[in-house]
Amino acid sequence: DAGITQSPRHKVTETGTPVTLRCHQTENHRYMYWYRQDPGHGLRLIHYSYGVKDTDKGEVSDGYSVSRSKTEDFLLTLESATSSQTSVYFCATGGSTDTQYFGPGTRLTVL
Amino acid sequence: RKEVEQDPGPFNVPEGATVAFNCTYSNSASQSFFWYRQDCRKEPKLLMSVYSSGNEDGRFTAQLNRASQYISLLIRDSKLSDSATYLCVVNKGGGSQGNLIFGKGTKLSVKP
Numbered sequence: 001d002a003g004i005t006q007s008p009r010h011k012v013t014e015t016g017t018p019v020t021l022r023c024h025q026t027e028n029h030r031y032m033y034w035y036r037q038d039p040g041h042g043l044r045l046i047h048y049s050y051g052v053k054d055t056d057k058g059e060v061s062d063g064y065s066v067s068r069s070k071t072e073d074f075l076l077t078l079e080s081a082t083s084s085q086t087s088v089y090f091c092a093t094g095g096s097t098d099t100q101y102f103g104p105g106t107r108l109t110v111l
Numbered sequence: 112r113k114e115v116e117q118d119p120g121p122f123n124v125p126e127g128a129t130v131a132f133n134c135t136y137s138n139s140a141s142q143s144f145f146w147y148r149q150d151c152r153k154e155p156k157l158l159m160s161v162y163s164s165g166n167e168d169g170r171f172t173a174q175l176n177r178a179s180q181y182i183s184l185l186i187r188d189s190k191l192s193d194s195a196t197y198l199c200v201v202n203k204g205g206g207s208q209g210n211l212i213f214g215k216g217t218k219l220s221v222k223p
Contacts (some may be wrong), residue, residue, distance in 0.1 A: 040215070041215070042198070042213050042214060042215035042216065043155070043213040045210060048210065051117075058210070080168075085146050090154055090155070096142040098145075098202050098211070099145070099157065099160070100157075100211060101157065102154035102155050102156070103154060104153070104154050105153075
């Protein structure tokens with residue numbers, strides 16, 4: 001398994017507050033991804049990165065931004081959290097364009 | 112047609128049974144196929160890749176039919192520890208920078 005950690009693992013916040021989730025990897029993988037997983041929807045891609053400072057939008061990017069200033073870290077920011085962003089967030093990394101390894105997830109609740 | 116479609120289950124089987132899951136995908140440009148396993152409240156973990164020639168890993172066999180755009184996973188001699196949700200995963204193809212499309216998963220429950 002890739003060495004992938006996510007922080008925080010659990011967070012409760014209020015509507016309208018900014019939230020930043022962190023993904024850290026020790027595998028020197030080029031590709032990093034942020035997904036959200038909700039009942040009835042499966043895993044949906046929010047944003048991804050194909051290198052330092054190189055990012056692109058996924059299918060559910062509205063309300064989210066990302067940054068990758070170094071290979072090992074990929075940050076996901078909710079500029080102004082809404083209740084619809086209550087979800088489980090998974091980070092994934094990959095050294096090639098296909099195989100992805102997942103972090104343990106962050107459970108976010110927006111009240 | 113949904114991009115990746117799976118029967119959500121649940122499949123309830125006794126220990127020792129053989130169980131098969133199927134998955135269909137809509138994008139004929141997809142080139143890579145996988146099965147992931149996800150335990151309750153845990154992250155998805157790669158179970159196996161799926162190759163055109165079919166591949167086997169112990170009790171698990173995966174098959175791909177490109178003409179029908181169909182993937183299968185066969186589990187023989189089911190164990191209690193096989194209880195999980197199995198995700199069918201397909202890449203977008205066309206140089207999509209590694210974007211994968213995940214099915215919603217098939218839940219398996221193996222009973223004593």
